[in-house]
Amino acid sequence: MGKNLNDIRADFPILEQQVNDEPLVYLDNAATTQKPKAVVEALTHYYYHDNANVHRGVHTLAERATEQFEAAREKVRAFINARSTKEVLFTRGTTTSLNWIAASYGEANVNAGDEIVISYMEHHSNLVPWQQLALRKQAKLKYIKLNADGTLDMTDAAQQITDQTKIVAIAQVSNVLGVVNPVKDLAKLAHQHGAVMVVDGAQSLPNMPVDVQALDCDFLAFSGHKMMGPTGIGGLYAKEELLNAMAPVEFGGEMIDFVNLFDSSWSQLPWKFEAGTPDISGAIGLGAAIDYLNQFGMAAVHEHEQKLVDYVLPQLLAIDGLTVYGPHDPAKHTGVIAFNLDGLHPHDLATGLDMEGVAVRAGHHCAQPLMKYLQVPATARASFYIYNTKADADRLVESIVATKEFFKNGTI
Amino acid sequence: MALSKLDNLYRQVILDHSAHPHHHGHLQKATNEIELRNPTCGDVLQLEIALTDNKISDIAFSGDGCTISQASASMMTDAVIGKTPAEAEQMVQAFSTMVIGDRPDQDLSILGDASILKGVAQFPARIKCATLAWKALNNALTGEDGKGMAQLLTSHED
Ligand SMILES: Cc1ncc(COP(=O)(O)O)c(C=O)c1O
Numbered sequence: 367m368g369k370n371l372n373d374i375r376a377d378f379p380i381l382e383q384q385v386n387d388e389p390l391v392y393l394d395n396a397a398t399t400q401k402p403k404a405v406v407e408a409l410t411h412y413y414y415h416d417n418a419n420v421h422r423g424v425h426t427l428a429e430r431a432t433e434q435f436e437a438a439r440e441k442v443r444a445f446i447n448a449r450s451t452k453e454v455l456f457t458r459g460t461t462t463s464l465n466w467i468a469a470s471y472g473e474a475n476v477n478a479g480d481e482i483v484i485s486y487m488e489h490h491s492n493l494v495p496w497q498q499l500a501l502r503k504q505a506k507l508k509y510i511k512l513n514a515d516g517t518l519d520m521t522d523a524a525q526q527i528t529d530q531t532k533i534v535a536i537a538q539v540s541n542v543l544g545v546v547n548p549v550k551d552l553a554k555l556a557h558q559h560g561a562v563m564v565v566d567g568a569q570s571l572p573n574m575p576v577d578v579q580a581l582d583c584d585f586l587a588f589s590g591h592k593m594m595g596p597t598g599i600g601g602l603y604a605k606e607e608l609l610n611a612m613a614p615v616e617f618g619g620e621m622i623d624f625v626n627l628f629d630s631s632w633s634q635l636p637w638k639f640e641a642g643t644p645d646i647s648g649a650i651g652l653g654a655a656i657d658y659l660n661q662f663g664m665a666a667v668h669e670h671e672q673k674l675v676d677y678v679l680p681q682l683l684a685i686d687g688l689t690v691y692g693p694h695d696p697a698k699h700t701g702v703i704a705f706n707l708d709g710l711h712p713h714d715l716a717t718g719l720d721m722e723g724v725a726v727r728a729g730h731h732c733a734q735p736l737m738k739y740l741q742v743p744a745t746a747r748a749s750f751y752i753y754n755t756k757a758d759a760d761r762l763v764e765s766i767v768a769t770k771e772f773f774k775n776g777t778i
Numbered sequence: 779m780a781l782s783k784l785d786n787l788y789r790q791v792i793l794d795h796s797a798h799p800h801h802h803g804h805l806q807k808a809t810n811e812i813e814l815r816n817p818t819c820g821d822v823l824q825l826e827i828a829l830t831d832n833k834i835s836d837i838a839f840s841g842d843g844c845t846i847s848q849a850s851a852s853m854m855t856d857a858v859i860g861k862t863p864a865e866a867e868q869m870v871q872a873f874s875t876m877v878i879g880d881r882p883d884q885d886l887s888i889l890g891d892a893s894i895l896k897g898v899a900q901f902p903a904r905i906k907c908a909t910l911a912w913k914a915l916n917n918a919l920t921g922e923d924g925k926g927m928a929q930l931l932t933s934h935e936d
Pocket of ligand 1: 396397458459461462489491539540568569589
């Protein structure tokens with residue numbers, strides 16, 4: 367704690383550049399965040415000094431690599447307050463983590479006629495694995511409805527989750543609507559009916575304190591690259607008793623205890639699930655990203671983002687013809703803000719913003735069922751992170767207005 | 779101001795086509811039809827073609843899309859009416875080469891109005907918006923998955 371969030375731009379060299387002759391304003395953080403020097407340097411340092419395979423050598427470098435890799439696991443454990451590092455698996459990211467749950471826990475526990483409950487706001491990676499599991503098992507996939515302001519309809523949740531439900535899988539923070547879902551209440555509801563609670567933490571871990579014991583979730587999936595870590599690394603938290611009962615999804619080196627000609631036994635947790643050489647540098651980079659975030663503390667990170675939302679959301683709502691999806695009350699909205707301008711396709715809007723150096727995303731945000739639910743083909747989306755400033759918010763608003771004028775007049 | 783660069787992409791003719799697209803809607807009787815999606819953005823385009831005596835006698839499109847994809851579809855329909863499928867294929871190739879920007883000296887006269895979309899080459903992220911309608915044309919005529927065109931464009935997509 368202690369490091370000042372208003373003074374960190376210098377940690378992100380990538381932000382100091384011109385795009386289309388304008389200073390870059392990077393507002394596509396929900397897709398992926400930029401990396402501080404500390405993370406890039408951790409990768410470089412590892413490759414320059416310590417690179418070796420983990421868990422397989424008696425030599426000094428192998429020992430160092432293993433030690434740093436496992437130290438990163440401990441950093442993740444502490445970051446989400448898991449009971450033990452046995453409960454922390456390294457994966458390629460949220461998508462892989464969710465697929466593992468479906469392929470292992472889902473395959474073993476969901477049968478014909480059972481239910482899997484998700485919501486209309488899920489990212490494809492917390493939707494398609496469940497949809498395909500349901501198809502394989504002839505189980506029923508159910509969707510929790512949304513309230514008019516985009517928040518989850520908890521009355522509907524209480525109806526959708528029944529004694530037939532085996533899995534409830536919900537994003538803690540939506541990557542489109544910017545809402546925070548009450549996953550703790552959902553976990554309670556799921557447990558009352560004997561179901562497990564899967565939390566998609568891709569958008570929550572980067573932005574707020576997350577405590578898996580307080581949430582009492584059974585599984586939590588996340589991606590390192592959305593919290594300033596490298597791409598290709600992420601994690602899966604699961605309660606130890608569940609992992610003990612679950613079969614590995616992949617087989618090979620690292621994950622075995624003993625291999626005979628016709629059968630094998632598995633290594634202990636967490637290695638039982640980590641077949642093959644893992645993304646060692648990625649894990650170390652993720653550890654460095656967690657150290658970086660911990661300098662401020664997640665409460666301060668969240669507060670910084672909330673201040674930006676308080677500042678920018680009312681300005682966006684004041685633009686004539688602009689629709690913001692999700693809650694209009696800044697207190698209920700995270701730094702992920704999806705919007706559209708009347709009569710202008712979000713692609714055209716995003717190209718206009720790009721010409722002004724402002725990077726936003728336009729499209730369906732891997733949430734086609736949500737787009738259908740909102741009855742829009744696509745939206746633009748600005749998403750803020752810790753290095754963004756009020757000046758960035760001003761540039762966003764100004765360039766939206768300028769782009770709107772351009773298309774109204776046909777020229778400038 | 780950097781927005782002035784937008785003029786290179788959004789020429790007045792393009793904005794006009796997008797605001798008032800030609801051949802927008804459905805045909806009474808189509809001989810060839812196709813629905814094509816742009817999976818990265820969710821845009822959908824339906825294209826209906828009436829072939830009479832080996833010529834495109836009528837054509838119509840519908841669906842959701844951005845200014846570039848709508849204008850491109852409108853211009854494409856103007857350009858291919860009265861053409862044989864073989865001529866239309868040539869136009870698909872010409873358009874594709876044009877938006878990739880590989881051959882600046884290319885003769886674009888067969889494309890009619892659609893040649894104004896040349897500026898798209900400077901906006902790589904938007905090439906697939908411009909080509910959606912032409913891909914649909916190609917697929918609807920060949921009954922295939924737009925092979926020639928797809929090959930030419932894969933390196934610029936997604
Ligand atoms: C809510 C949510 N879930 C899942 C994902 C998938 O993450 P990844 O692509 O890193 O596996 C994302 C990221 O796009 C997301 O925003």
